[in-house]
Amino acid sequence: MRVFFRPTLGVVALLSLAGCTEDWPSYGHGGIAELRPIPLKPEAAALNLQLSCFKGLIDRYKASDAAAYSNATLPRAETLSARISREIAGGLLPDARYDMETLKVMVVDLTDAAEMPTDKVDQCAAS
Amino acid sequence: MRRFLIGRPLRTLLALLLVVLGLAGASQAWAQQPADGGVPPLQAPPGGNGNQYQNPSANSQQAQRAPVTPGALQSSAEASTPDTQVRIGDVLFLSLPGEDTFNKTFQVDRRGNLLLPEVGLVQVAGLTIAQAQVKIHDLLVRAFRDVSRFDLALKERRLLVTVLGFARNPGPVELSGDATVQMAINMAGGLAQGAQLDRMQVRRGKEVQIFDYKKYLDTGDPSVLPKLEPLDEIFVPASPLTGNVQVDFDPHTLAAAGDAGDDRTSIKVFGEVNQTGSFAFKPEATIVEYIMRAGGVTRFATTDGIRVVTKGKPQTFSLKDYLDSGDKKLLPEIGPGTTIFVPKELEEIKGGASTIYVMGEVAKPGAFEIKLGVGFLDVLANAGGPTRFANTNEIRILKANGGVENFDLLAYTETKSKRVAPPKLGPGDTIFVPEKQQEEGGSWLKNSPDKVVRIIGAINSPGRYEWNDEMTILDLIAEAGGPADRANTSHIEILPGSKEVGANTAVQIFDLASLVEKGGRLDQLPKLKPGWTISIPTLPQSNGNDNRSSWLQQPAETSIYVLGALRNPGRYAFSKNMHFLDILSAADGPAPSADLENIRITHRRNGNGKPSITKLDLTAYFSSGDDRLLPDVQPGDVIYFPDKSADWLALGKEQTVRVLGSVNKPGRYKFNDTMTLLDLLAEAGGPTADAYQEKIVVVNFARGQDQAETFNLVHFAKTGNFQELPVLRAGDTVYVPNATQSDWQQFISGVRDTVSVLSIFALLGKL
Numbered sequence: 001m002r003v004f005f006r007p008t009l010g011v012v013a014l015l016s017l018a019g020c021t022e023d024w025p026s027y028g029h030g031g032i033a034e035l036r037p038i039p040l041k042p043e044a045a046a047l048n049l050q051l052s053c054f055k056g057l058i059d060r061y062k063a064s065d066a067a068a069y070s071n072a073t074l075p076r077a078e079t080l081s082a083r084i085s086r087e088i089a090g091g092l093l094p095d096a097r098y099d100m101e102t103l104k105v106m107v108v109d110l111t112d113a114a115e116m117p118t119d120k121v122d123q124c125a126a127s
Numbered sequence: 128m129r130r131f132l133i134g135r136p137l138r139t140l141l142a143l144l145l146v147v148l149g150l151a152g153a154s155q156a157w158a159q160q161p162a163d164g165g166v167p168p169l170q171a172p173p174g175g176n177g178n179q180y181q182n183p184s185a186n187s188q189q190a191q192r193a194p195v196t197p198g199a200l201q202s203s204a205e206a207s208t209p210d211t212q213v214r215i216g217d218v219l220f221l222s223l224p225g226e227d228t229f230n231k232t233f234q235v236d237r238r239g240n241l242l243l244p245e246v247g248l249v250q251v252a253g254l255t256i257a258q259a260q261v262k263i264h265d266l267l268v269r270a271f272r273d274v275s276r277f278d279l280a281l282k283e284r285r286l287l288v289t290v291l292g293f294a295r296n297p298g299p300v301e302l303s304g305d306a307t308v309q310m311a312i313n314m315a316g317g318l319a320q321g322a323q324l325d326r327m328q329v330r331r332g333k334e335v336q337i338f339d340y341k342k343y344l345d346t347g348d349p350s351v352l353p354k355l356e357p358l359d360e361i362f363v364p365a366s367p368l369t370g371n372v373q374v375d376f377d378p379h380t381l382a383a384a385g386d387a388g389d390d391r392t393s394i395k396v397f398g399e400v401n402q403t404g405s406f407a408f409k410p411e412a413t414i415v416e417y418i419m420r421a422g423g424v425t426r427f428a429t430t431d432g433i434r435v436v437t438k439g440k441p442q443t444f445s446l447k448d449y450l451d452s453g454d455k456k457l458l459p460e461i462g463p464g465t466t467i468f469v470p471k472e473l474e475e476i477k478g479g480a481s482t483i484y485v486m487g488e489v490a491k492p493g494a495f496e497i498k499l500g501v502g503f504l505d506v507l508a509n510a511g512g513p514t515r516f517a518n519t520n521e522i523r524i525l526k527a528n529g530g531v532e533n534f535d536l537l538a539y540t541e542t543k544s545k546r547v548a549p550p551k552l553g554p555g556d557t558i559f560v561p562e563k564q565q566e567e568g569g570s571w572l573k574n575s576p577d578k579v580v581r582i583i584g585a586i587n588s589p590g591r592y593e594w595n596d597e598m599t600i601l602d603l604i605a606e607a608g609g610p611a612d613r614a615n616t617s618h619i620e621i622l623p624g625s626k627e628v629g630a631n632t633a634v635q636i637f638d639l640a641s642l643v644e645k646g647g648r649l650d651q652l653p654k655l656k657p658g659w660t661i662s663i664p665t666l667p668q669s670n671g672n673d674n675r676s677s678w679l680q681q682p683a684e685t686s687i688y689v690l691g692a693l694r695n696p697g698r699y700a701f702s703k704n705m706h707f708l709d710i711l712s713a714a715d716g717p718a719p720s721a722d723l724e725n726i727r728i729t730h731r732r733n734g735n736g737k738p739s740i741t742k743l744d745l746t747a748y749f750s751s752g753d754d755r756l757l758p759d760v761q762p763g764d765v766i767y768f769p770d771k772s773a774d775w776l777a778l779g780k781e782q783t784v785r786v787l788g789s790v791n792k793p794g795r796y797k798f799n800d801t802m803t804l805l806d807l808l809a810e811a812g813g814p815t816a817d818a819y820q821e822k823i824v825v826v827n828f829a830r831g832q833d834q835a836e837t838f839n840l841v842h843f844a845k846t847g848n849f850q851e852l853p854v855l856r857a858g859d860t861v862y863v864p865n866a867t868q869s870d871w872q873q874f875i876s877g878v879r880d881t882v883s884v885l886s887i888f889a890l891l892g893k894l
Contacts, residue, residue: 028853
């Protein structure tokens with residue numbers, strides 16, 4: 001009886017370890033963060049605040065008379081801001097900072113088109 | 128016959144009564160006249176009185192309408208006395224009361240007789256009234272029983288004259304006693320056409336009196352007209368202008384031929400006047416008046432050599448000098464019978480020390496006298512100026528000393544800044560105005576190659592055109608009829624002539640299309656010179672594909688290349704004024720399979736700088752309408768439209784997402800930031816049946832921190848929590864593991880392996 005108990009116990013232990021061999025990455029999130037935002041870490045929240053400032057300028061442009069004229073920068077800026085939102089939510093903060101610079105250029109272009117003061121853009125960039 | 132014994136006053140009263148009531152038996156008395164041995168009426172007097180001879184009843188009616196009394200009769204005639212002499216034509220009233228055939232008027236006929244009933248002809252002309260009364264009374268006594276109450280009175284004086292000659296109705300006329308010549312002419316129907324007014328005659332027996340009836344008409348002076356006497360003859364002569372042959376003539380023509388009534392004294396004007404003729408001499412008239420009456424001189428007349436012959440003495444009169452000076456002393460003497468001749472200006476060969484000659488295409492070529500101060504334009508104007516065939520660009524002046532000068536009159540009249548003064552002329556010089564080149568069929572020999580510019584190619588009238596420095600290339604193109612329909616006016620080539628070879632043989636390019644569309648400075652147009660050649664290329668047919676041979680005619684520097692997924696790719700003519708959409712439309716737009724998001728434009732810059740490439744997302748342009756997205760394309764650039772089904776190698780790894788593992792369509796997929804992982808899985812056909820959907824792995828390609836995340840599709844499907852979607856961007860990789868890679872399957876596999884090993888060991892232990 002004791003001889004049988006020892007090998008059985010070893011097999012169970014072996015089988016239990018067999019179920020713990022796979023190492024999958026953690027679950028992701030923020031894949032559609034521009035529409036379904038998620039709680040952010042403090043560092044990401046600061047970056048998200050800057051993005052929100054730029055989005056505010058984009059919205060001001062859309063409310064101005066200049067929006068009546070064709071400007072391909074607007075859809076590109078909106079698409080890029082959505083990308084940055086996802087990157088911030090997904091933890092891709094270096095990419096988000098890089099794309100934020102591109103977004104700043106686009107927002108400057110829209111600000112000029114709407115004849116708005118450009119110091120607002122600088123304020124957003126410094127936030 | 129009835130006899131009445133009534134007192135004289137009563138007889139007169141009775142006579143009046145009889146006249147009023149009418150004498151019913153008068154006709155019977157006239158009917159008995161011939162039977163009484165009287166003289167029948169020989170001639171009916173003219174006028175109304177003639178009726179009483181032909182129709183006594185009418186005479187009776189007239190007597191009833193106009194009853195007269197001796198007193199009334201005498202008051203209507205001129206005041207007569209018993210001593211008044213009876214004249215031919217006088218109307219006498221014979222009163223014999225109780226006698227029907229009397230108590231009426233009787234007229235003294237042209238022979239001076241009265242024709243009385245029962246008595247016959249009684250000569251009374253020349254007698255006084257009293258003598259005539261006595262004479263008639265004595266005659267009546269023989270025929271009538273009681274003539275104590277016979278009376279005679281002068282009722283009316285009448286003139287019996289004759290109008291002859293150029294009257295409408297010539298013949299005897301009867302007038303009132305105080306009638307004038309004019310009344311006589313009117314009674315004769317007026318004057319006939321061609322009557323000579325100023326030399327009319329009144330004939331009285333052998334006496335002829337000439338009077339100026341025209342003068343009477345002009346002045347109204349009755350003293351001009353002779354006083355008429357009975358039996359006078361008024362003769363109206365014919366104008367000498369009527370000729371000796373009777374023809375119908377136009378009175379206007381007759382008047383135009385002059386008004387002279389006497390050839391001997393009339394003024395004859397002939398020669399270069401508008402209406403030659405003979406005109407009546409007027410002592411106060413001058414030669415100018417006679418020329419004016421002749422209608423003035425014609426344009427062929429010489430006004431400085433008018434010949435005047437007066438009294439057999441010829442002299443020359445210069446009308447021009449008189450009109451210039453107004454000096455009446457220059458007027459020649461004009462007398463009766465003067466002859467004035469205005470000669471025609473003779474064309475004579477002129478020459479001499481002060482002569483200049485004009486020939487060629489002028490209105491009046493010839494020789495002209497030149498005086499001090501007369502210039503080139505004066506001479507040309509006197510020659511009538513150049514005709515419309517004249518080549519005014521190259522007027523030549525052949526100098527008397529053998530030299531030749533050219534003068535451009537056209538440039539002189541049009542260009543102020545470069546105006547060259549007309550050449551100075553001298554005696555003996557010749558101005559030659561050549562004929563300009565014919566527009567069609569002119570011989571090229573007329574213009575040497577160094578004076579023309581050739582224009583060839585797509586022009587309506589290619590050829591050689593005479594060049595002038597005042598012209599521009601626009602003038603030349605216009606002269607050649609303008610560009611043809613398919614002319615490429617944006618690339619006009621200008622080839623210098625042989626004189627410029629070695630100095631500047633480069634072909635100039637002139638963009639006329641740009642100048643016309645955008646404007647420009649005309650002073651910066653290409654400067655052409657004689658001997659140069661202009662070539663206007665032809666555009667290819669409708670597009671670059673249908674006639675490839677025409678591509679050779681299209682310069683490469685004006686072409687653009689459109690390749691790839693278009694409906695009509697090819698080589699197209701393009702100018703700097705066009706843009707991307709022009710060439711896209713020329714190529715009939717992209718094909719359905721074109722990848723509009725990845726259009727490539729190669730800017731070759733035609734050797735002016737490094738080539739560069741522009742990527743164009745045409746869908747972004749169509750969605751935004753922002754023209755700034757369209758690239759600035761230039762001739763020589765290449766536009767490439769890729770096909771959607773192109774090899775994926777053409778896309779970089781940053782542009783696609785790789786989908787691996789247990790999906791129905793693994794591969795590389797285009798992905799943009801508006802898509803999610805769900806879109807990608809759907810594009811890849813979804814996970815397979817054996818996919819491990821709880822652990823879909825996303826590997827992010829990020830800067831400095833590559834990371835991987837998992838996505839539980841099964842859990843997402845149960846909860847619908849979009850926050851669980853991982854971040855996915857172009858360049859990332861998605862791996863969908865197989866179910867065998869799940870933890871449970873791994874565990875089961877491990878158990879199965881362990882059991883298998885233990886079973887082997889157990890069998891070995893039994894053995």
